[in-house]
Amino acid sequence: MGTRDVHDDLHTDDDDQEDSELEDQESAKAEKWKNHYSSNHRILLVGDGDFSFSLCLARAFGSAHNLVATSLDSYDSIGKKYSNGLSNVMELQERGCLVFHGVDAKEMSQHFFLKTQRFDRIVYNFPHVGFIYPENSHCQIQLNKRLLKGFLANAKALIKKEGGEIHVTHKEGDPYNKWDLVKKPEKRGLVLQQVVPFFKDDYPGYDNKRAHGKLSDAPFPVGEASTYKFKVQTSNTCNN
Numbered sequence: 093m094g095t096r097d098v099h100d101d102l103h104t105d106d107d108d109q110e111d112s113e114l115e116d117q118e119s120a121k122a123e124k125w126k127n128h129y130s131s132n133h134r135i136l137l138v139g140d141g142d143f144s145f146s147l148c149l150a151r152a153f154g155s156a157h158n159l160v161a162t163s164l165d166s167y168d169s170i171g172k173k174y175s176n177g178l179s180n181v182m183e184l185q186e187r188g189c190l191v192f193h194g195v196d197a198k199e200m201s202q203h204f205f206l207k208t209q210r211f212d213r214i215v216y217n218f219p220h221v222g223f224i225y226p227e228n229s230h231c232q233i234q235l236n237k238r239l240l241k242g243f244l245a246n247a248k249a250l251i252k253k254e255g256g257e258i259h260v261t262h263k264e265g266d267p268y269n270k271w272d273l274v275k276k277p278e279k280r281g282l283v284l285q286q287v288v289p290f291f292k293d294d295y296p297g298y299d300n301k302r303a304h305g306k307l308s309d310a311p312f313p314v315g316e317a318s319t320y321k322f323k324v325q326t327s328n329t330c331n332n
């Protein structure tokens with residue numbers, strides 16, 4: 093009887109441990125959401141500044157194995173321009189994120205690795221070429237329009253045709269409404285599915301960056317901004 097009791101006790105301890113390991117594995121696998129983004133989505137982040145937006149998602153998901161984060165900036169410039177840039181990149185990589193630098197949104201569908209992948213979400217927050225001409229000038233608007241056009245064409249090649257969404261977060265008002273974010277994509281086989289107000293506070297730790305000039309590390313006023321969600325037009329796409 094005594095022997096049986098000891099055996100039962102040991103058996104129960106093992107069971108408890110196995111149960112708790114299984115629970116840990118299940119909770120690691122459980123889907124987690126951060127606003128529009130799920131830990132089950134394969135997500136490409138484009139035009140990152142100091143990588144704080146990507147890191148916010150990684151922390152929310154508890155892992156970054158589903159994320160590919162990219163910047164136009166080289167690794168060296170991330171270190172020079174942003175106080176937290178390199179530590180953010182390191183934490184992302186430790187959490188399993190693939191990070192690529194020198195990725196041009198206008199050519200990214202030809203990138204050696206990205207071209208082998210298809211994503212559920214492709215995200216570019218506050219596309220902007222940098223302050224080359226005055227923000228309201230024709231030349232500056234043309235450059236920003238070219239960036240958006242190139243990004244959307246390349247994102248279209250890399251997004252999953254079924255259920256994939258391309259997200260551009262963009263400031264509202266003049267001159268940003270002259271960048272043809274809505275009118276032109278619809279001519280190029282993308283459908284604007286939804287426009288959702290954007291609130292920076294929804295993404296703890298996200299530091300939106302000017303990314304250019306002496307004030308690269310400074311935030312810009314987000315003001316009124318929205319996330320524009322596009323999907324690829326298919327023969328079944330309903331425009332209503």
Ligand SMILES: C[S@@+](CC[C@H](N)C(=O)[O-])C[C@H]1O[C@@H](n2cnc3c(N)ncnc32)[C@H](O)[C@@H]1O
Pocket residue numbers: 138139140141142145163164165195196197198216217218219220221222239299300301302303
């Ligand atoms: C206003 S900043 C926003 C940075 C970051 N997305 C954020 O929200 O903090 C614009 C970003 O676009 C990037 N950028 C400009 N031209 C680009 C291009 N051709 N391809 C990829 N990124 C580009 C800049 O390097 C910069 O990081």
